[in-house]
Each structure stands twice: as structure tokens, then as C-alpha cells.
Amino acid sequence: MSATLVKIVPREYRDSVSLMQLSAMLGKLPGVEQASAAMATENNLALLAEAGLRVDAKGAGASDLLIVVQGEKSALPAAMEEAMKSLTRQTEDNGAEARVALRPRSIQMALKTTPEANMALISTPGDYAAAEAMKALRLGLNVMLFSNNVSEEEELLLKRFARDADLIVMGPDCGTAIINGTPLAFANVVKRGPVGVVGASGTGLQQVTVLVDRLGSGISQAIGTGGRDLHRDIGAISMLKGLKDLAADPATQVIVLISKPPAPEVAERVLAEAAQAGKPVVVNFLGTDPKQVGRKGVHAVKTLEDAARAAVAIVKGEKPRDSYAEAPSAPSGLPRFANTQRYVRGLYSGGTFCYEATLLLGELLGDVYSNTPTHGTTELADIWQSRQHTLIDLGDDVFTRGRPHPMIDYRLRTERIAKEAEDPETAVILLDVVLGYGSHMDPSSELVPAINRARTTASAQGRVIVFVGQICGTAADPQDFARQTRALADAGMLFAESNAQAVRLAAGIASTLAPSAAQRLRKS
Amino acid sequence: MTDEGKVLFADSVGARVPSRARAQVHSVFLRACNIETESGELVTLLAAGSGNLPHGIRCASPIAPLCARLRQGQTAILEGATLRVPTADFVVDFSRAAVWSGTVAAALPGVRGAEPQGALRELWETLREHAPDQGVAPALFSSGSRRSMLGRALVARLAQTLPILARATEAGDAGAVVSTLGALVGLGAGLTPAGDDLIVGYLAALWSRSHREPGIAALLRALVVPVGQLSLHTNAISRQMLLDALRGHFAERLTEVVRCVCGGGNVAGASMRALEIGHSSGADVLCGLLFGYSPTLTAGSVLACATENYSGDRHAARPAAIAF
Numbered sequence: 001m002s003a004t005l006v007k008i009v010p011r012e013y014r015d016s017v018s019l020m021q022l023s024a025m026l027g028k029l030p031g032v033e034q035a036s037a038a039m040a041t042e043n044n045l046a047l048l049a050e051a052g053l054r055v056d057a058k059g060a061g062a063s064d065l066l067i068v069v070q071g072e073k074s075a076l077p078a079a080m081e082e083a084m085k086s087l088t089r090q091t092e093d094n095g096a097e098a099r100v101a102l103r104p105r106s107i108q109m110a111l112k113t114t115p116e117a118n119m120a121l122i123s124t125p126g127d128y129a130a131a132e133a134m135k136a137l138r139l140g141l142n143v144m145l146f147s148n149n150v151s152e153e154e155e156l157l158l159k160r161f162a163r164d165a166d167l168i169v170m171g172p173d174c175g176t177a178i179i180n181g182t183p184l185a186f187a188n189v190v191k192r193g194p195v196g197v198v199g200a201s202g203t204g205l206q207q208v209t210v211l212v213d214r215l216g217s218g219i220s221q222a223i224g225t226g227g228r229d230l231h232r233d234i235g236a237i238s239m240l241k242g243l244k245d246l247a248a249d250p251a252t253q254v255i256v257l258i259s260k261p262p263a264p265e266v267a268e269r270v271l272a273e274a275a276q277a278g279k280p281v282v283v284n285f286l287g288t289d290p291k292q293v294g295r296k297g298v299h300a301v302k303t304l305e306d307a308a309r310a311a312v313a314i315v316k317g318e319k320p321r322d323s324y325a326e327a328p329s330a331p332s333g334l335p336r337f338a339n340t341q342r343y344v345r346g347l348y349s350g351g352t353f354c355y356e357a358t359l360l361l362g363e364l365l366g367d368v369y370s371n372t373p374t375h376g377t378t379e380l381a382d383i384w385q386s387r388q389h390t391l392i393d394l395g396d397d398v399f400t401r402g403r404p405h406p407m408i409d410y411r412l413r414t415e416r417i418a419k420e421a422e423d424p425e426t427a428v429i430l431l432d433v434v435l436g437y438g439s440h441m442d443p444s445s446e447l448v449p450a451i452n453r454a455r456t457t458a459s460a461q462g463r464v465i466v467f468v469g470q471i472c473g474t475a476a477d478p479q480d481f482a483r484q485t486r487a488l489a490d491a492g493m494l495f496a497e498s499n500a501q502a503v504r505l506a507a508g509i510a511s512t513l514a515p516s517a518a519q520r521l522r523k524s
Numbered sequence: 525m526t527d528e529g530k531v532l533f534a535d536s537v538g539a540r541v542p543s544r545a546r547a548q549v550h551s552v553f554l555r556a557c558n559i560e561t562e563s564g565e566l567v568t569l570l571a572a573g574s575g576n577l578p579h580g581i582r583c584a585s586p587i588a589p590l591c592a593r594l595r596q597g598q599t600a601i602l603e604g605a606t607l608r609v610p611t612a613d614f615v616v617d618f619s620r621a622a623v624w625s626g627t628v629a630a631a632l633p634g635v636r637g638a639e640p641q642g643a644l645r646e647l648w649e650t651l652r653e654h655a656p657d658q659g660v661a662p663a664l665f666s667s668g669s670r671r672s673m674l675g676r677a678l679v680a681r682l683a684q685t686l687p688i689l690a691r692a693t694e695a696g697d698a699g700a701v702v703s704t705l706g707a708l709v710g711l712g713a714g715l716t717p718a719g720d721d722l723i724v725g726y727l728a729a730l731w732s733r734s735h736r737e738p739g740i741a742a743l744l745r746a747l748v749v750p751v752g753q754l755s756l757h758t759n760a761i762s763r764q765m766l767l768d769a770l771r772g773h774f775a776e777r778l779t780e781v782v783r784c785v786c787g788g789g790n791v792a793g794a795s796m797r798a799l800e801i802g803h804s805s806g807a808d809v810l811c812g813l814l815f816g817y818s819p820t821l822t823a824g825s826v827l828a829c830a831t832e833n834y835s836g837d838r839h840a841a842r843p844a845a846i847a848f
Contacts, residue, residue, distance in 0.1 A: 011596065013551035013558075013761065016714035016802035020658065023713070036674050039717055039759050041710025051677040062710055063759040125800070129791050397653075 002033060003073035005080050006055045012065035019065075026083055031075025037083070040066035121184060124172075129172060131153035133222055137161050137169070145171030145226065146185055152233060155226070159237040168241045174224035174436075175202035178209060179249060186407060188436035189476035190363050193218020195311045196252035198242035200225045200259040203350030204286070204304055206434060206472050207499060208256055210346060211308035213474050214497075217315050220252040221245075224294075230262030236270050243270070247277040254280050254311045258304065260355060261287045274298050278411035282310045282320070286352070287359055287374055290322065304356060305498035326366060328508035331494065335464040337427050342513050344506045345420045346430035347413050348389035349406040350472070352497045353432045360500060364507040365389055371396055386420060391430070391509070407439045410446035415422070417447075421454035421465055427513055428466045430506045431452070433488070435473025435481060442479060444487035451491045466509055467493040470502040534618035535584040538577050539625045540773055541567055541618075547600040549609065550760060552591050555752040558761060559600045559607065566764040567602065569616060575801075578626040578773035579764055581607060581618050590614055626773045628731045628782045643784065646791040647814055651807060654796065658728075659718040659804030660811040664825050674675060678712050683830035690819035693730075698746035704753055709766075710758035714805055720762040721808035722815070723751075725778065729816020732782050778809055782829040785817070 014022070019037045026035030036053065038044050039059035046370040048055055053068050060066055066155065069079045107120055114479060120136035122129055126149025133143045133150075137158065145158075148174035162169045170177055177184040181192050188206055190213035197212075202224065209219050223246075225238035239257065246252045255277060257270065262285060274281040275297040283293055283300045284307040294301035299320050301307050310320035342465045344361065344422075348354035354372055362368040362377040367388045380390060393399075394406040394413055406413050413431075421427045433443050451467055458465045469488065475481045489495065496502035545561035549649045552558075555571040570582040593612045603621035627767075655661035662675060663682040685707050692700030705723055712718030721772075727744075734741035748770050755766040768774065777798040784794045799806040815822040 013553075013715060013759075015553050016716070016805055019713060019715065020803045038713045039710065039715070039762075041717060041758050043707065043709060043711040043757070045716065047674065047677050047681060047711060050680070051674045053674075062757060077613070127609070216688055345549055453725060 002070055003076060004055060004068060004070045005055055005076040006057055007067045007080050007083065008057060008060045009065040009067065009084075011063050012087070013063075013089070014065065022067075022083060022086055025086060026069055026079055028457045029069075029075065029079045029082060031072035032079050033071040034070050035069045035079070035083075036064065036294050037067050040064040078225040089401045107132065107139060107141070108249050111139060111141075118142060119144060119179065119390060121146060122184075124227055126150050126172075130158060131445045133158050133169065134161065135163060137167055140165070140167070140373070142371040143169045144177055144179075144184060144224070145169060146174060147171070148173040148482060150330075152228060152231070155228060156234055156237075158231075159234060163237050163241065166441075168223070168238055168245070169226075170238060171226040171227075174226045176205045176222070177224045178205075178219055178222035179461040180221070181253065183437045186434070186436060186438035187222070188213070188472070188474050189478070190474055191218035192220065192251075194220060194251065194253035194315050195256060196220045196246035196249060196254070197222045197258065198225060198239050198246065199223070199257070200227055200229045200239065200262075201286075201352040203432075203434065203472065204258040204284075204349070204352040204356075206436060207304040207353070208258060208311075209285075209470050210474055212312055215308060215312040217312045221250060225422070227260070230259045230266050230270070232263035232266060234266075236262065236266045239270055240273055243273055243277060243281075247279055248438075252279065254282065254314045256282045256284070256307050257312050258284050258307065258310070258353070259286070261285055267293070271298055280314045282307050283329045284315070286356055287432050303498075303500040304352070305500045308498075325500065325504065328504040330510065330512045331505070332467065334512065335507060336460075337513055338424065338463045340424040341427035341463060341465075342388075342510070343386075343425050344389045344391075344428045344430055344510050345386050345423075346503075347416050347420070348430075348432050349395055349413065350434055351393050351395050352392055353472075354395075354500055357419065357430065357503045358391050361389060361391060361507060364504070365510060370448055371398070384419075386423065386426075388425075392416070407434050410440060410443060410450075414446055414450035417454050418457065421457040422461065424461065426458075426465060428506045428509050429469055430502060431467065431469040431493075432502075433469055433471045433473070435471060435477040435479045435484065435485065437478065439479070442484075444484045444491075447493075448487055448491045451488075451493065455492070467491070468500050468502050468506045468509070469493050469498045472499070529612050532587065532590060532614060532616045533584050534581045534616055534621040535572070536576055536580075536582045536624045536775075538580045538616045539623055540578040540768060541581060542602060542769075543605075545602045549594050549596055549598040549600060549601060551596065552594045554588055554591060555586075557591050557594055558588070558600075560760060561602070564760070566760055567607070569607065575797075576624040576626065576776040578768040578775075580624075581616060581621070582624075583616065600794040603747055626768070626776060626779055628728055628772065628774060628779055643786075643788070643791045644814065644817055645779070647785060647810065650792045650795040650799075651810055651814065654799055655805045655807035655811070659712060659714065660722050660808040661804065663829055664811055664814075665825075666829065674713070678718065679830065681707065681711065683826050686815065686819075686826045687823040687843065689726075690815070690823035691742060693740075693743070693816075693819045696704065696743050698750075701743065701747060701791070702750040705747075706754055706757075710755045710762065712808075714802060714808075715759075716762045716765060716805050718804060718808045720758050720766060721805045722812035724765055724769045724774065725809040725812025725814070726816040727759065727766075727810075727812075728774050728778055728782055729813050731772045731774075732786060734819070744770075755831055775801070775809075777806065778813070781810065781813060785813075 022037040041062040051521045067083050119142040121144045122132045123146040129147035129150050136143050158169045175186045190209045195212050209222050223242040229238045230236045246255045263309040281298050288302035304323050309324045313320045358370045358374045370391045371383045373379045374392045473481045496505050547559045547561040550558040550560035557569050559567045568580045570580045571587045598611050605615040650664045663679045689704040708719035710717050755763040780794040786793045
């Protein structure tokens with residue numbers, strides 16, 4: 001039986017963001033079904049009643065803060081106590097923030113306090129970002145432009161200016177970089193070493209740097225370029241600059257280049273420069289045929305994992321292989337699926353992971369649908385409704401409007417897991433779990449309950465669902481890699497070492513469920 | 525100003541800031557604090573870089589160190605183009621500040637034609653793309669897949685109210701407008717509840733329209749007293765915003781959007797800046813603005829979303845775009 005606890009805090013004014021955060025925090029506490037922190041106006045009291053929260057708020061006025069928690073009776077006092085603590089903490093935090101020394105309000109001010117700086121990281125709304133980036137360039141700084149919503153014309157202008165000044169613009173929409181050992185934005189904590197990476201893909205950079213670290217080597221620099229850098233009009237200005245800098249960097253022995261399919265003439269320019277770099281270059285242009293890309297001095301591979309493995313092999317003095325992929329197979333001891341269960345459902349937070357998975361799964365199984373389809377796969381007509389094998393990039397703009405990215409906020413994904421679990425055709429749910437700075441600090445705390453709920457739903461209908469995933473992270477990441485792995489393994493998730501392996505594992509399982517899939521898999 | 529400093533200079537002051545009043549500190553935030561005069565007006569002290577407000581005094585520097593010294597209930601005195609809080613040992617000097625007027629009329633010199641329909645479409649698209657999934661926006665755009673029970677109740681209330689408000693507005697029926705606004709005042713989450721923000725945006729559109737629509741001008745005149753009374757049903761911060769709006773005074777970020785809609789500026793850019801206000805307040809105000817310019821079309825969208833939510837048929841009713 002659900003109970004309700006109400007607290008009126010007289011004349012308590014908190015800004016809207018704080019109130020929203022307080023409501024969200026309370027809603028996540030154990031035993032709490034729903035919570036609200038809103039001004040105690042008459043209409044809000046009526047609205048709460050309409051929402052099923054009948055509260056006795058006698059004496060409350062429009063200038064008072066009304067906190068309502070509903071859920072298990074025993075859990076509510078602790079939840080309310082947490083609410084009050086949170087309000088106190090906010091007050092103290094505000095005070096503390098006010099007391100700290102004034103932060104620089106402009107790039108010039110920052111440069112005065114740190115004159116040795118040679119790079120500016122810009123993260124402002126898109127409208128202002130290009131102007132700020134140009135200010136930084138004019139001050140002689142390299143730029144990492146985290147902001148999106150910068151036009152291609154502005155990007156070209158900035159990059160041309162940077163090229164003329166022998167600087168680099170990483171971005172716009174550059175979410176990942178590791179510069180001189182420092183992870184920037186969404187990046188993992190990896191060992192320093194001889195592999196330098198330039199990538200037009202955020203999670204692509206994360207996957208390669210993480211795997212290089214796991215394979216015992218390390219990263220000299222990981223340079224993001226922004227996803228449009230290899231478009232025809234931009235002409236890979238930043239990738240070429242990154243390539244040139246890594247070629248000249250004595251700490252870099254091998255260079256890895258990563259991108260989704262570039263414009264053909266741009267690809268040729270990049271590959272021609274790569275061949276002249278004077279160092280081995282491993283290239284992974286996802287979705288392009290490695291045979292068309294490879295040439296003397298350039299080792300082309302098909303997947304992000306292959307790029308990392310080839311680079312480390314070269315560092316070790318070994319001959320890199322064309323592919324490190326093993327034939328997909330189903331693991332032993334799989335549960336017995338129901339007759340209706342046929343399909344893989346991939347719910348991705350990393351755009352490049354989804355892209356790579358769509359390529360691989362399309363090739364292995366066919367009949368793949370996605371909101372970000374690749375060659376040979378089909379666009380999903382309704383992004384909210386999966387069809388046959390479906391891979392969803394939950395970081396796509398359509399899902400992130402007004403919300404944090406799914407690498408930070410798992411709600412959209414956990415809700416979609418629940419929805420897929422309701423579908424009698426779902427057999428395998430494929431996930432990526434991205435650790436590192438910027439990402440959710442405890443992803444297993446979100447995923448484990450969602451996995452358990454999904455299993456319960458399926459079980460009630462006589463089905464089992466297999467969860468397959470890969471954790472893109474290292475032991476040094478702030479989330480505690482071992483703890484995350486343990487928690488998800490305890491929840492029954494099957495792990496693969498990389499995104500590509502996770503896809504193959506999922507395909508192997510799916511092939512046991514449909515003869516046509518098995519046949520296709522054998523052919524591929 | 526540093527922690528040790530005592531005089532803070534303002535660079536602009538809202539036209540509706542009283543020249544003389546006894547007051548007390550009402551509420552304190554990191555980048556703003558409110559001072560409530562004995563007559564109940566709220567004057568807001570704003571940090572540098574904030575958008576101007578009709579009752580705002582915008583300082584030329586950050587005010588966080590100052591805010592850390594302020595407490596609710598401290599006495600404040602407005603006189604001689606200064607604001608003093610003696611117990612906090614500081615003075616804000618606005619004697620050299622530019623006076624800022626937040627009227628949409630001032631932002632629309634000589635506009636006689638209809639609002640460019642393309643501008644409203646741009647506003648619609650910007651909101652659809654960037655408004656948070658809370659507050660009023662989900663009633664216009666959302667699939668409703670992630671909404672809380674409270675959010676669903678808010679959307680249901682909006683779906684009931686906005687079509688009636690649309691009809692009443694177009695008919696110039698002040699009584700019906702007041703009655704429906706009564707169901708929105710103080711409604712929803714946020715320091716300034718979503719319903720209040722929506723009303724402010726709606727009033728901004730009406731003021732903008734009133735230049736060329738005598739019926740709307742008459743409607744606005746008829747709303748001043750009864751909606752002023754309704755404002756007693758929300759908190760003091762929202763109330764001041766509503767009272768200013770009833771008299772045609774609005775926040776700078778909103779007047780910028782109105783100026784762009786009516787004058788052919790960058791609607792998306794101005795809207796994005798307005799969206800930065802609060803968590804969903806900026807979006808709620810802009811939804812109100814859109815509604816005020818095109819009540820019938822916007823209410824139609826709300827109904828379409830509501831139909832989708834009730835029927836679960838996403839394709840049947842989702843408004844991909846409005847034919848402004």
C-alpha cells in the first residue's frame with residue numbers, strides 16, 4: 001500500500017533547476033514511487049490531487065515550498081530527511097561557490113592567469129561558440145570546440161584560420177580528446193604510450209584508446225576532429241593537422257586514424273599524407289572496404305578493435321593482421337528461448353558504437369533496422385518501436401532534445417529496455433556501457449535494476465532475455481571498472497571485449513534462433 | 525566588487541524600479557537576489573551578463589560574493605539611485621546606469637503588418653528541437669513517453685485549458701480569458717511555475733498584437749485588474765512578473781524574441797538565449813508567446829498531442845509542423 005508524506009518549507013525559494021534536481025533525486029531513492037518539489041500554490045495542490053497525490057497541506061501558501069514523496073511508508077521519512085539535507089547542502093554549496101575567488105570571465109583573463117596555456121576548451125551554446133573559438137585562435141591558442149550547433153561555414157572559417165596559424169581546431173561537436181595524458185570531456189584514463197590517435201568520432205576514439213590500454217600499450221595523444229572534418233567542404237583540415245603533428249611527435253610510434261566514411265577525395269588526400277607520414281599509420285574508415293584504403297605505409301582495418309590491435313602489434317614489432325575477428329558463435333549454456341524470440345535489440349549510448357554495430361550486424365544477419373542506418377540496413381519507420389533486428393543510437397538528436405546525453409542519463413535506455421522486454425520477439429539486448437570522465441558515475445546502478453525488471457517481465461511470459469554488452473573503460477576510470485563489471489556480470493550480462501565482439505556474440509546467439517540467420521552467418 | 529568592497533555599480537536599471545522605497549531582502553540566489561518593498565513590489569538585483577528585467581538592477585560585476593552576505597529579512601533602502609542593505613554593509617549605485625525599458629511596444633517601432641509566419645515557424649521548430657521535456661512544451665510537442673504522473677496531469681490540464689483560452693482570446697471574451705487563466709496561475713513545477721511563465725509569454729504576444737488589433741488592445745485593458753488579482757495565487761517572484769506583464773513590461777530575453785519575430789531578426793538565436801532561463805521557464809514563456817500569436821493553431825497542436833497520449837497512436841496525431 002502506497003503512502004504519502006508531505007513537508008512544507010515556509011518561504012523557501014530555490015531556483016527551478018534546483019527544484020527539478022531535488023524532485024529527480026527523491027524519485028530515485030529506494031521505496032519512493034514519485035516525488036515532487038514545487039511551490040505550494042492552490043493550482044499545484046489541485047494538480048497533485050489529479051496526479052493521485054492527495055496531500056494535506058493546510059496552512060501552506062504560494063510562497064512556500066511543498067515537498068511530497070509517495071511510496072513505501074517505511075521509506076518515506078528517510079526520503080524526506082534526504083530532501084531537507086539536500087536543501088541545506090545547496091545553501092552551503094551556494095555560499096561556498098560565492099566565496100571562491102572570481103573565475104576568469106574571458107579567454108583573455110584566463111590567459112593572463114595561465115600564460116603558458118596553449119589550448120582553449122570551448123563549451124558554450126552554439127550561437128556563441130564560433131566567436132569564442134575565433135577569439136582563442138587569434139590569441140594563438142589551439143581549440144577544442146565541445147559545442148555543437150556550429151555551422152559548417154563557421155567550421156570551415158575557423159579551421160582555415162587555424163591552419164594558416166599552424167593551430168588546430170578540434171571540433172565542433174568534439175566530445176573526446178586526451179592531450180598530454182589529460183582526458184578532456186568524455187574520455188577514459190589510459191596509460192601514456194606510443195600510439196597516437198586522430199578521430200572524427202568520439203566513442204570511436206574512446207574504444208581505440210581503451211583497447212590500446214588494455215592490450216598493454218598506451219596513448220601519446222588522442223585528437224578529436226569533430227564529425228564533419230572529413231566532409232568534402234572541410235577537407236579534413238584538422239585530421240591532416242593532427243596527422244602532421246603526430247608524425248613529428250617523437251613520443252608517437254604508430255598513428256591511428258578513425259572516421260565514418262569520408263568523402264572520397266578527402267579520403268584520398270588523408271591517405272596520401274598518411275603514406276608520407278614516415279611512421280606506420282593504421283586507418284579505420286568505418287563502412288569502407290579496407291582493401292580500397294590500404295596502401296604502402298597504411299594498414300587499413302574494418303573495426304575499431306582491429307585498429308587498436310593492429311597498432312599495438314606494430315608497436316610490439318609484429319606484423320599486423322588484416323582482421324582479428326573470430327567467427328561468431330553462440331556461447332554454451334544458453335537458456336531456452338521461446339518460439340517467438342528471434343531478434344537482437346541494440347540500445348546504444350555511443351553513436352559510433354551503434355554505427356559499427358549496424359554495419360556488422362547487417363552483414364552478419366541482415367534485416368537490420370536502425371534510426372541511424374548504414375549501407376544495407378533500413379531506417380526504422382518509428383524510432384520508438386523496434387522491428388526485427390533493431391539497433392538504436394539513443395544519443396541521436398531526436399532523443400536528446402532537452403535531455404542529458406544517454407551516456408550521462410540512463411533513463412531513456414532503461415525505459416527502452418523495459419519496452420523491449422515486453423516484446424515477445426526480443427531475444428538479445430545488446431548494450432554499450434561507456435565509462436570515463438563525463439559519463440555516468442555508476443552505470444550499473446541504473447542498468448542492473450533495469451535488467452532485473454526486464455528479466456522478470458519476460459519470465460512472467462515464459463521467456464528469457466540474454467543481455468550482451470561491452471564496457472568501454474579502464475581500471476583507472478573514476479567509475480571503478482571492476483565493480484561495474486562485477487555488478488553487471490552478477491545481473492547476468494554476457495561481456496565481450498569490444499563493441500565488434502559484442503555484436504558478433506549477439507549475432508551468434510540470434511543465429512541459433514532462426515535457420516535463415518544461421519545460414520547467412522555461415523556465409524559471412 | 526570584492527568581498528571587502530562596499531560599493532557595487534550597476535550598468536542598467538529597469539524602468540519600473542521604484543525610485544524610493546523601504547524594503548527587505550526577500551530571496552537570495554547565486555546570480556540574483558530579490559528585494560521586496562513595503563508595497564509588495566519585488567526589485568531584482570542581477571549579476572553582470574544577466575538579461576534585464578523591468579524591476580531589475582543589473583550590476584556591472586558578479587554579485588555572488590554579495591549574495592553570500594545577504595539573508596532573508598535584512599532591511600534594504602532604495603533612494604537617491606542607490607540600493608543599500610546596511611546590515612550587509614553594501615551599496616548598489618545605479619546613478620550612472622542606463623534605464624532599460626522592457627516594453628514590447630518599444631521593441632516594435634512602426635510594425636503594422638502581420639507577424640511573419642516564417643518567424644513563428646522558426647520559433648515552433650526551435651522549441652520542438654530544444655525545449656526540455658518538462659513544463660509546458662511536452663503538451664505541444666512530446667510523445668509523452670517519459671512523463672511523470674505530475675507531468676501528465678499538467679499536460680492534461682493544459683489540454684483542457686488552452687483550447688478554451690484560444691477561443692476566448694480570439695473572441696475577445698475577457699471573462700472567459702480570466703477564468704481559464706485562473707486554472708493556470710501558479711500551476712506546475714519551478715520557482716516561477718510553468719503556468720505563470722506561459723501566461724507571461726501569452727501576454728507578451730497580446731501586447732505585440734495590440735498595436736494592430738484594437739480588439740486585443742481592449743482585451744488587455746480588461747485583463748489588468750482581474751488577472752492582477754489572480755496573481756495573488758502564486759508566489760511573489762511570479763506575481764511581480766505577471767504584474768509587469770499585465771502592464772506590458774517583460775524580461776529582455778523575451779522582448780528580444782518578440783523583436784525578432786516582428787522585425788525579421790534571428791528568431792532561433794534569440795529563442796535559444798531565452799531557453800537558457802531557469803530549467804524550463806524560458807521554454808514555457810516561449811510556448812506562451814507562440815500560443816498568444818496563434819492561439820487556435822497552437823491549441824490544435826496541444827489537442828493533437830493529448831489525443832496521441834490518450835490513444836497511444838503516435839502517427840495519427842503528432843504535429844510534425846504547424847501550418848503558420
